[in-house]
Amino acid sequence: MKTIKSIIGGAALLLAAGTAAFAARTDLVIGVVLEPPHLDPTASAAAAIDEILYANLFQGLTRIGRNGEVLPALAESWTVSDDGKVYTFNLRSGVTFHDGTAFDAEDVKFTLDRARADDSTNAQKQLFAAIDTVEVVDPATVKVTLTSPQGSFLYNLGWGDAVMVAPETADGNKEKPVGTGPFKFGNWAKGSSITLVKNPDYWGEPVALEKAEFRVVPDAAAAIPALLSGDVQAFPQMPAGDALIQIESDPRFVVAIGATEGETILSTNNGKEPFNDIRVRQAIAHALNREDIIAGNGSGYGTPIGSHFSPANEAYVDLTETYAYDPAKAKELLAEAGYPDGFKATLKLPPPAYARDGGQIVASQLRQVGIDLEIIPVEWAQWLEQVFKNKDYDLTIISHTEPNDINIYARDDYYFDYNNPAFKEVMNTLEATADPARRVELYKTAQKIIAEDAVNGFLFQLPKIGVWDAKLEGMWENSPIQANDLTDVKWAD
Missing domain, CATH: 3.10.105.10 (Dipeptide-binding Protein; Domain 3)
Incomplete structure (x- = not known):
């Protein structure tokens, strides 16, 4: 009986080891064509910044979804006055920045006032031109009054240029970004890659990926071997060139031709x-x-x-x-x-x-x-x-x-x-x-x-020519905003 138990125990160990070996991956290497000039989406027109950080590390009061719709983000709800000039935002509770400081109405006021200030370096400062005042009602409520009604105001707040930042860390966001998103900054190997890691203290639904590396792969000559070898598992914008036909016939990959803005x-x-x-x-x-x-x-x-x-x-x-x-x-x-x-x-x-x-x-x-x-x-x-x-x-x-x-x-x-x-x-x-x-x-x-x-x-x-591993789920086929949102991305079991 002792021998049988030993055999059963050994089989169980082997089964457990096998199950672990086949567990879904939790890391992802994403190829991007351009390296961003820095990592602050509120201080540059470079799309490469948003493509890495939007919705992943930084978040706004609203966000743009995969179908181009306006969705709640750090504001869980809002009301609009009858004259269309006063927006009252109800903020989510329990939200913290990656450095552990709390996110509240004071941060919203700081962000919006900073973006529209005379000395603002925000590349889309015009987005905030209609704002007359930003008032802190209480820590969880902000009232924004416009000079005149603006039909696109909630949409504008979903741009990467309108993400929320904290006064304690805003000046350092170009090199070490601090946001509220499901990923936080890992490291930046300049000229090579930017790595984000899972935020264990995220206020919302935890992401499946533990680590996401955005690797700079500037052209097809480098992209094709990186994809075929598995060094890079996803290219949201694949510089495939003439090799796209070859990739389309390979069952290991998904090729999604989508639309962009x-x-x-x-x-x-x-x-x-x-x-x-x-x-x-x-x-x-x-x-x-x-x-x-x-x-x-x-x-x-x-x-x-x-x-x-x-x-x-x-x-x-x-x-x-x-x-x-x-x-x-x-x-x-x-x-x-x-x-x-x-x-x-x-x-x-x-x-x-x-x-x-x-x-x-x-x-x-x-x-x-x-x-x-x-x-x-x-x-x-x-x-x-x-x-x-x-x-x-x-x-x-x-x-x-x-x-x-x-x-x-x-x-x-x-x-x-x-x-x-x-x-x-x-x-x-x-x-x-x-x-x-x-x-x-x-x-x-x-x-x-x-x-x-x-x-x-x-x-x-x-066009958005997306190519990624066929086992990868949740990638965006279209780009209604310049972003690679990894919120729902995971490897199939």
Whole structure:
């Protein structure tokens, strides 16, 4: 009997060991193309920051869900006054920052006042322009009063630029971010990876992953072997190139072609000659063959657009024929503008393949009508400093991945340097309008104005080409906001 018991006991140990061996994984390595310049989403326009930290480490009063809906986050509920100007937020109880300090109404006031201050470095400061006052009613209640009704206010509070920060740690968030989310900061191996670890004191439903490493993998040459070897298990935005067909046929992986909020445009310096002449901008628009640009943009996917608006939005208008591909018309317009022999300009291209690869095609197409572009590759930090901040450029290619951001064309000092009072009036009316049907009509009008003004070369909506291990669950197929939300991600048992 003793021998039998020993055998049974040994079998039990073997079974337990086997069960442990086959337990679901709790770590994940995610490939990202761009390394963020720093880790504070409230102090930069770089989408790479939100792609790592939004909803994972930092949270706002509201959040944008996987279907683009506004959801409660640190505010569990809210009420709105009859005149649409006063929002009263009821905050969740028991929420702490990762350093152990409590989150309360004082932090909300600090965050919103900081974001809208005269010396604010928030890249989307305009989001907070309608706020008149932020009042602490009690530790769990905040009253925000607007100068006028703003139909998009709750949506705006769901942006990464509106996440809550604490006065004790805000100044250090660029290097050591401290938030309230289900993950907290692990480490940043600059040039290589950023690691988040599970927050054991999280106020909400615990996440399944114990650790998530965001590894910088800039191109297909590095991404393909990393994926096939299993070193990286997920690419929310896969730089697959021509290898995507091979990956699609491999049952080990899921390939999900989704939609983003990324309007990919040939950004144009409207305040600089010769681009301050609408005929020159119209000529550029007529010279662009979107289908060829999409075919060579690094993925071969994308939806043509004729204005700065996502085709997935109910208010979208197809304006691609406003200036249809017509090289002869482009030459005619250039001659009318005083450039019968064309002119020379520069095209600054940031690292992503849609810019570097697509830029070669754009330069070739514009060369056919007499516009000779000098291609200048720039790193992301250079692009932010030279192009976005200092307007030191002629043309550039970039995807604007912020959600529903057509209002940037109304900003006085934005890097396009575009100024149209009629467009600003539409945006002002939109901001004060809550009726959904009326907002749709205003969005349509706004799209038509900037399309007709040929403010930029509107190219295509950036696709979301997600590739990940077939055993992984909960990844987002679409990108209604620039984020890789790992809240529901887990490995199948």
